[in-house]
Amino acid sequence: MRTAMLTGSFDPVTNGHIGIISRAVKIFDKVYAAVLVNPEKKCLLSLGERLEFLQTAIRGIDGAEASSSEGTAAELAKRLGADCFIRGIRNFADYEYESVMAGHNLENGGIDTLFFWTRGAASDISSGAVKRLLAEGKSVAAYVPRVILPRLSELCAERTKGAF
Numbered sequence: 001m002r003t004a005m006l007t008g009s010f011d012p013v014t015n016g017h018i019g020i021i022s023r024a025v026k027i028f029d030k031v032y033a034a035v036l037v038n039p040e041k042k043c044l045l046s047l048g049e050r051l052e053f054l055q056t057a058i059r060g061i062d063g064a065e066a067s068s069s070e071g072t073a074a075e076l077a078k079r080l081g082a083d084c085f086i087r088g089i090r091n092f093a094d095y096e097y098e099s100v101m102a103g104h105n106l107e108n109g110g111i112d113t114l115f116f117w118t119r120g121a122a123s124d125i126s127s128g129a130v131k132r133l134l135a136e137g138k139s140v141a142a143y144v145p146r147v148i149l150p151r152l153s154e155l156c157a158e159r160t161k162g163a164f
Contacts, residue, residue, distance in 0.1 A: 004028040005082035007073045010035045010050045011043045020088040025063035035068040057145040074109035085113040090123045
């Protein structure tokens with residue numbers, strides 16, 4: 001069975017993430033979307049909330065499953081039996097950063113990385129940009145899955161005031 005894993009903070013999950021997952025399940029038998037903890041990032045949503053939103057957003061995508069871990073991506077990949085990491089690339093800065101990470105994962109964990117270029121509006125948005133828009137009281141409807149939008153807006157209304 002060919003298994004891949006897309007990792008990220010998913011704070012929050014965006015349409016770009018969903019686009020990558022939807023494309024990856026056409027290539028792999030199983031795609032894990034894994035919410036990881038990055039101590040260098042200040043998250044708006046808790047790990048549980050991020051996992052809940054991700055699970056809700058991928059419901060109905062056959063072959064996709066959400067997971068979370070406070071450990072490393074390599075540890076989780078080994079535990080889940082993932083053969084390959086998948087990463088979304090929006091621009092050349094992403095490519096440079098992700099290339100370094102891909103080399104590290106290959107050398108230290110023996111896991112290859114497959115890059116997916118993002119499409120359309122997804123190439124202009126990040127979870128950080130979504131959080132800034134939320135903090136400014138602007139609509140993020142074009143950037144996040146509609147199924148999570150009401151709860152995301154409700155949860156973030158209090159948390160984002162003056163946060164960015």
